[in-house]
Amino acid sequence: MTQENCYVCENPVPEGQSFYEDHGVKVCLNCFRTTPRCKKCKFPSNALEIYPGLGAVCEFCRDAMEDTGMSCYLCSKNIPAWMSYYADYDKTVCQECFAEAKRCFLCRFPHSVESVKGLGHICEFCHDDVIGPEMDLVPFLQPIQAFLKKLRHNPPTDIKFQWVDWHLILGMQMKEPPQFKINFLDEFLHYSYPVIYLKGQFYLIKRMRRQLFLCHMAGQLAAADLCDQYGLQHLQGETPFHALARGWSHWVAYTIAGVLKYQTEQKQLSRWPEAREEEFQKFKAMSEFRKAKEIVVYGHRMLADYAKKYL
Ligand SMILES: [Zn+2]
Ligand SMILES: [Zn+2]
Ligand SMILES: [Zn+2]
Ligand SMILES: [Zn+2]
Incomplete structure (x- = not known):
């Protein structure tokens, strides 16, 4: 029998x-x-070192911890x-x-890597992948223009963009200031669209990913078309027609996100903004068991009925 030392x-x-045994060694x-x-790991050691937020750690645990690669x-x-x-992005910080970081x-x-006035900081990963005021966005819209036609919309082709501070866009859509401080885009999207149609112009935040832009732009192009059809300047009014038209436009954005397979954006549109119209939920529920064609007929008929009744 071999005698092992403590x-x-x-x-x-x-x-x-009896003795204590751990990490392949024995302790008397x-x-x-007394140690x-x-x-x-509860191992008795004379070589403990203090780690912030963790306390005294033994040499075995230290070896295991330091070697994370x-x-x-x-x-x-x-x-x-x-x-x-x-x-994030397969990087650790x-x-x-x-x-100390400035966050995107x-x-x-x-x-x-960039600070945009009226928006905030932009990281290197977003930097090359976002739209901004210096770009011609109209060519991007081609695929959604065709799809909007299928949804029986004839949106304007002469499109005017206004790039503005996100606070302004939020203000256009909220009657009261939000309950929480907004530091990042996902928080902003809880309350507000990043693109909004108002009096012949499309107002938008100064940078966003193309995917997000396209989905919201689809919804706002539908909104612009409805304004044109029913002689309105925007859809921000209080009548049941306005609520229905907003719900419909939101459904258009949501549906196009699905067609383009933009899952993140579609998920966001199904939840945010928090104050989205109930009518959206109805159209969304319908689209789970009916064809788009049927919903289009139904949606446009309802809009026409509501316009007669409430405008
Ligand atoms: Zn001993
Ligand atoms: Zn240990
Ligand atoms: Zn570091
Ligand atoms: Zn970023």
């Missing part, structure tokens, strides 16, 4: 006496009683397993860098 005092573990009962223990995308330092970190308004990533 890992702590290095004396032989007395025969017949005496050492086990401070690791916060993480993860490093910070921004400062390149190793990210130990005990430290929390931010992860350490706590320290995160604390569009996606929250903690690094900024």
Whole structure:
């Protein structure tokens, strides 16, 4: 029978006496009683080191924790397993860098390569993938123009864009200020569209991903067409017709998001803005068991009826 020594005092573990065993080594009962223990694994060790947010940690746990193979995308330092970190785009960012970072308004990533007045910071991942005031957006609209025709809409082709501060767009759509502070686009979308049609112009926030733009633009092109058909300047009014028309336009945006297979945007449109019209839910429920054609006939008939009654 082999006699193993105690890992702590290095004396032989007395025969017949129980001992503590972990990490492949033994510790005698005496050492086990008197040696401070690791916060993480309870191992008795004289080589404990204090880790912030974790406490005294033994050498075995330290080895396991340090070797994560993860490093910070921004400062390149190793990210130990005990430290929390931010992860997105297959990148990890350490706590320290995160604390100092300017975060992207569009996606929250903690690094900024551009600051846009009236919008916020933009990260490198969003930077090359967003639309902005210097771009000609009309060619992007072609695929949705064709689809809008199928939904029996004839939206304007001479389109005027107004790029504005997002606070202004929010103000156009909310009667009262939001209950929560808005720091990022996803929070903004809880309350507001990023594109809104008003008096012959399309107002939009200064940067957004093309996918988001296309879905919302589809809804607002439908809204513009309804304004044109029924002689309105916008759909922000209080009558049941306005509510129905807003619900319909929202359904158009939601449906086109589905056609284009923009799952993230479609999911957002099914939940946000929080104050979206009930009529949208009805059209959405219908589209689960009816063909688009039937809903189009029904939707336009309802709009015409409501216009007669309420406008
Ligand atoms: Zn011992
Ligand atoms: Zn330990
Ligand atoms: Zn870092
Ligand atoms: Zn971003």
